[in-house]
Amino acid sequence: GGDDGGTTAAPSGAPAASGASIGKIGVILPDSKSSARWETADRKYLKEAFDAAGVESDIQNAQGDKTAFQTIADQMITNGAKVLVIVNLDSGTGKAVLDKAQSQGVATIDYDRLTLGGSASYYVSFDNEKVGQLQGEGLVKCLTDDKVEKPIIAELNGSPTDNNATLFKNGYDSVLQPKYDSGEYVKGPDDSVPDWDNAQAGTIFEQQLTQQPKIAGVLAANDGLGNAAIAVLKKEKLNGKVPVTGQDATVQGLQNILAGDQCMTVYKAIKKEADAASQLAIALAKGEKPAAPASVKDPESNRDVPSVLLDPQAIYFDNVKDVVTDGYVTKDELCTGDFAAKCTEAGVS
Amino acid sequence: MSQGPVLELRGINKSFGAVQVLHDVAFSAYSGEVTALVGDNGAGKSTLVKCIGGIHPSDTGEYFFEGEKVHVGGPRDAAALGVEIVYQDLALCDNLDIVQNMFLGRERKSGLVLDEASMEEMAAKTLDGLSVRTVTSLRQHVSSLSGGQRQTVAIAKAVLWNSKVVILDEPTAALGVAQTAQVLELVRRLADNGLAVVLISHNMNDVFAVSDRVAALYLGRMAAQVKTSEVTHSQVVELITAGRSGELGIKNDNGAAA
Amino acid sequence: MSQGPVLELRGINKSFGAVQVLHDVAFSAYSGEVTALVGDNGAGKSTLVKCIGGIHPSDTGEYFFEGEKVHVGGPRDAAALGVEIVYQDLALCDNLDIVQNMFLGRERKSGLVLDEASMEEMAAKTLDGLSVRTVTSLRQHVSSLSGGQRQTVAIAKAVLWNSKVVILDEPTAALGVAQTAQVLELVRRLADNGLAVVLISHNMNDVFAVSDRVAALYLGRMAAQVKTSEVTHSQVVELITAGRSGELGIKNDNGAAA
């Protein structure tokens, strides 16, 4: 937390004066509701990195609204940004923004999401399909540990309007589908949760369970959805018996893992991603042309986009401590009340 | 002058839920004559008028116009027949001005565009004839008019058209002395021009001053429809308050209203 | 019986936007007397009543009640002084029934709970006294009432309370013969009981039948306020339509309304 104080302070310092040296960097985050990471982690880390380099920055959030997304981009260009770092809401608006920036001589970076057919100079990301894959593998691991025979799997997918949710689903289905096909697992209910809304997720999962009382594993696309499923399972004291997956390594998710209610979560070391992006951005702002370690082929334009790709990490009870060690979650937040003992057990220090 | 009635209703029944308001009512209006429709409060006069105007569908009953049986399913049907009505609750649109209200539903156009100038001219002429002195502007919203001014607008609206039957439901209730005289004069003039005029009023002087026939409703039943010249003031009052007067009126009055 | 007036207004001016409706109007009402307020349509009678009732704030002017200067900022202030008004546009809530409307704002309670039974009883008694025969149920919504029935409910609502001044704005406009007689009788009775009654009416017969004083408004100016016994029928009509009559009335009438 604590992001508001920092950002509001920045623009109040005279923008034109200090920006003259190496120009300003604009960052557009996608929303604040699909995942906690944007406002709590990305904003913080990017800000820290820019401040440390003494570069002026403007970090804004489009709140899931494409129109707002484009408006913010317009405003940043108006405000004199030299580099634009965007997390697109969809490739269409993303491309519109990138093209407009390019036409105005503003350098661009695709952050976390590749804009198909876009013109970004660089792409920095975790692999979203990989995230899904880890979730699928995690669920398989927990089910195998519990030695469940022919488990019925329920899937709680992310927002139907969110392309990332589709990517996650591609990832975990690539693990689960072969098992369904071979008859090892049974495919149960499979629903999307509008707006990643946890309250609706609760109702949806409750109905999945009514429809199919023998659900033995839940693939929930993030920690919030996972928690909603766990809340329902708790009513029947099925929590801990039915493994549930997650994503984002939120305090809530980690605590659920410590309590044994959640099987795993996927941790994306956002600091690394943010650092990589901010380094590229600063270099671009200085007029340099840094090299990238990898490249990704844009399937739409067949362009090789210079890229920095980072690996997501699956978190189970045993390696919860990694997240704390990384500083992504503090021990104080995590090990409150009853969780202190669990933390010790899990080796969190 | 009296041939057959231009407007004739037979056997009209009308209930609102459990309450029967009109019982087997017959009513006629003749061209060139003023028919006064009288009755106590709640007798069903306005309801009868609304049935004539197609506002309420009647439950049963027949509707003849110029001798032919017609079906009036809504206000547009009535207007098409040439029946103009001033309702007691003065159906005006408060958010429109005087001219707009007067021409509502029958705006004058030149091409696609409204012909405001000619409408304003006609409205001014009609209102002038009704003794309204205090209206500051014809472009005033009717919501800001006094009670009498509203009533005048409603009357002016109804007499602006070439119709065959004009029905006025208590048109002078809110009018001043001079305006009332003007409206009564207008009523007479309309009848003399060959229209059938129906006038609802509680004022017996007015009724006797202008009407040719009197129809008295008593608790939803038609007590009598007679020539004005054949009855006296007090007979009509008796018909209104008791439903009968000597020979006239409802024979077997059991007094049940509902 | 006449000491000082219980209600007195002085120098009331009231404009709506560009239109000045009341010009320096003075008006008094005396306990035990019926004051008739007359005037042509749009003369400003209802506006004056609304200023008394606190519905519209007057632009300038003084308001005395029982000899003391008071400020009436809204309907609640007027009601607190003991002024009850029946407005011409009958302020009733269409979505409530007769009893609910009659006791609106002054419901009877036993403890926290509304005392429906006693309210219904009182309402029935009051309405019985006003000759309403056709109301089927006191629990009928007022939206389904006839014009006269609505007016009766509004009158009954105002006379239900122990007030010092009762103002009736054209109370008999929609009423039948019998009901009008009842209301006029009621007006007289209220005055005889020591209340100050103000009656607005366009009917000169009614005015002369019950009133002790006549106040005539002409185009927003007070033309005259005189004892009824001292003027003739035609003098009052002249005051209404021309603003003066011989000695009486506005001296330098320039006829400008606006």
Added chain:
Amino acid sequence: MTTETLPEQQRRNDTSITAYAGGYVDRVRGGELGALPAVFGLIVLCVIFSILRPAFLTPGNFANLFTQGAAVVVIAMGLIFVLLLGEIDLSAGYASGVCAAVLAVSLTNQGYPWYVAVLAAMVTGVVIGVALGSLVAKLGIPSFVVTLAAFLGFQGILLLLVKGGTNISIRDTTILAIANKNVPPIVSWIVLVVGVAVYAGIQLFRARRRIGRGLKADPFTLIAFRVLSLAVISGVAVYVLNLERSRNALIVSLKGVPIVVPIIVVLLIVWTFVLRRTAYGRHIYAVGGNAEASRRAGINVDRIRISAFVICSFMASIGGIIAASRANSVDPNTGGSDVLLFAVGAAVIGGTSLFGGKGRALDAVLGGAVVAVIQNGMGLMGYSAGVKYVVTGSVLLLAAGVDALSRRRAASTGRR
């Protein structure tokens, strides 16, 4: 001049049940349908879902229905006060979210006991209501604009409270119990019997008093019929809810009336009482029906307006607490997405008018039930996201269409 007896008086003694039943049929035919259309729509929906998915008819699903619909019903109940005035509160959903966040922060971050946290949430609701109501009543800004601004503002406050998008878990067992635990069967039976007895007592007492004063009263047979229906319907509901519905009854027994049910019943009784039996409730209807007439009748219209917003936001805070309990956590979406639309929709489907002056607390429950049944039933169908939206919309339209068609008569008799 004649002083005949009022027909009213003639009717006063005509209080037989047949006359009453006849009157009811007439009223229904005349368009005063009350709860009928919503109930009818509800029955149609339930029959359809039961046929398509037998799981719909299980006791477990019946219990789920209540907890799933509770928050929307409670918010809708508050909204009815605002709607009765012809106003709207777009922010009620996020207001519930903010209150839930206050609850969660007090409980989890600050470690206060549950009653302090609940109090804090409710006070937040009241404060919000006072602020919104004052802006609408005193400044005269249209409520749509005020609450649209609040809708945005509260979204921000919610985000700030939950620190930019994290979920705050709720672990307090008392709060969690609200939406997740049940009343012991024996208690529910006792409450049911006492409740029905009290209801019967009040009805009889009132009828006695009216007859004592010579007024028309409900016939005793009708009262008996009402009491009996209440007893049967609630008895069946309690019986079904008291059946074992656990999937593994050996490990954990799951039976009883969910705790939210008595909460909703109490709120329904309280607000119905307020609206129908107090002067305040009467004034709400009056202001909604004709604000100017109410002002002339001496009602303090501003105060009524403000109070309605206070009640609305207060109920939103309770809705927020229920939602937080049900989700075991609070996140920036709590009270967001379609909560508000569904709550207003519930009120309107129940029969409340958006133009003011017409509505009952029961509307929220009936309309909320329709919304909850649709969502519950659709959850069993296993459609893909797109199809699900389309079918949900169509079903909603179907339920509302049944309602509208059965109300058609109302229009034809001139009452709208």
Added chain:
Amino acid sequence: MTTETLPEQQRRNDTSITAYAGGYVDRVRGGELGALPAVFGLIVLCVIFSILRPAFLTPGNFANLFTQGAAVVVIAMGLIFVLLLGEIDLSAGYASGVCAAVLAVSLTNQGYPWYVAVLAAMVTGVVIGVALGSLVAKLGIPSFVVTLAAFLGFQGILLLLVKGGTNISIRDTTILAIANKNVPPIVSWIVLVVGVAVYAGIQLFRARRRIGRGLKADPFTLIAFRVLSLAVISGVAVYVLNLERSRNALIVSLKGVPIVVPIIVVLLIVWTFVLRRTAYGRHIYAVGGNAEASRRAGINVDRIRISAFVICSFMASIGGIIAASRANSVDPNTGGSDVLLFAVGAAVIGGTSLFGGKGRALDAVLGGAVVAVIQNGMGLMGYSAGVKYVVTGSVLLLAAGVDALSRRRAASTGRR
């Protein structure tokens, strides 16, 4: 009995500009404020933002304002027809999304030329309007419920059209030009001159005709003043938009009036004409003011209702096309999130009443401008997500508060 001259007639010749100006001041004092409050709120906002962020005042930002606000303004303009009747269309946002999706599918997936695709989108809009309008007018289901169902249904249809979560790119240059290209400067000057001349001509012609008939007409000085103001304001706007606003003009020149501007101006003129100068427009106001009186006047109320929904959905389709052009793509969120609330909010801020009977096409533009300025200005401020929501809400309230306070007098003179 006396036939005095009407004061009206006395006044008819009193057409001097001073009398007129006096009348205007009186009208304003009397509460007939027209566009003043919204304009005033707009100016306050612009001043504040300009002081806080000088970048707000650049030509580039001025041009952005138009493209940013265009879709909402267009949708709001259609909504005004529905609001004028006292109805609501919750589905207008997603209807624009569906139409945009039809456009995108026709263009990109089916490869039709742009005019076919635009036609398909518009026809979709009209069909939607007919469906919604018929359900409201013929079946009598409350519009809130019908359009809530449609709101859900269209979300689903949109998802199905764009196949779950992906998006469809638009590459057709004609469509892309709508929101992204500009009118050549010379053309805009010519159109401006011709437009002002035509306006002046119409005004003069009308005044002549009225005077010819002996009616009160606007004095020539007033007409001159109006024409001059129009010329100056639009002249300045065109001048600023024709300035070079590219940041590196060598690479690419960026100047001219964005193409959406003439589109909005044309729509504004057309709908203003329809509402003010045709019988149809008159009937819209009449039905919104008093549906029963309109029915009695012989107006086909059902047809008016249906047509209003048709216009609303048709305008939504145009809004959708503009949105698609601006976003270069269509995805399942097109027309979603707060588009609808902002559109209704724009209409209400502009001065349209939700109770019907009061509103103008211009309201959509003025209110839309307020909304666009707020979003534009907030985009320059660099707040975090939560703070931004809160500040946006407060600023909206501020703009509406200015409006409400300046309208206060209206209430005190008894006109609401």
